[in-house]
Amino acid sequence: MLLAAKIVIGFVVGTLIGMTGVGGGVLLLPLLIFVLKVPAMLAVGTDALFNFGTKIPAGLMHIRSGTVKRRVLLALATGSIPGSILGVSLLGHLRTLYGSGVNAIVSTAIGILLVIVPTLMFFQRRIEERVTHRPPTLKSAVGMVLVGLSAGFLVGMTSVGSGSIIMMLMLLFYSFPPKMMVGTDVVHAVILTGMTSMMHFRLHNIDFGLVGYLLIGSIPGGLLGSYLSTRVPVKWLRRILCTVLLITGVRMLWPVIF
Secondary structure: OHHHHHHHHHHHHHHHHHHHOOOHHHHHHHHHHHHOOOOHHHHHHHHHHHHHHHHHHHHHHHHHHOOOOHHHHHHHHHHHHHHHHHHHHHHHHHHHHHHHHHHHHHHHHHHHHHHHHHHHHHOHHHHHHHOOOOOOOHHHHHHHHHHHHHHHHHHHHHOOOOOHHHHHHHOOOOOOOHHHHHHHHHHHHHHHHHHHHHHHHHOOOOOHHHHHHHHHHHHHHHHHHHHHOOOOOHHHHHHHHHHHHHHHHHHHHHHHHO
């Protein structure tokens, strides 16, 4: 029964990713923690590897299609790789200090991001409409390194933000065609989640069996979601999903606030 639940969760997450484009990190983590009762820190490492596996096919497609801005990708990775190493290293240090108490710290961090990310998604379209095209400059390149550093640290700590947060922050510096923005974001997410997964592996912080069952469900789910994305009102589904994630984030923060 538990194995079936893992596959079903992977299928649901894969379908929602395919339909809405909402990142796997924000979708899967609450299910791992609340439904499967996976400790928060172990959920982060497992989620990072899951995201790595699910983003590889899309990343390869974007590379083949030429929808990747290499300079932006390099700037992001220059910051996100050390940021990820720093984030995971801090997690390991906190576990040494607090033992299982680190799970409460991680849950709080995840809760904060589950409030921030859906809120940003509500306004993403408006931000995209107001941004004008800006060519790459030294200033924007430095800004993207800092964006990568910040996002890498957050992904290392929580596995949330490898796509959603970076996409929003990229809009502050560039306004390339949507396909180029998405392609660069996806390929960078492969690099970032790959590095994060490697670091969590060194901490023995990944449930490989769970990742396998989740991927078994998510692959057909992603295909179904892509098929349904042109046949259902994705705009409203995305809003409903963001609302649910926002409520989940508040729920995770409730014991801390009160």
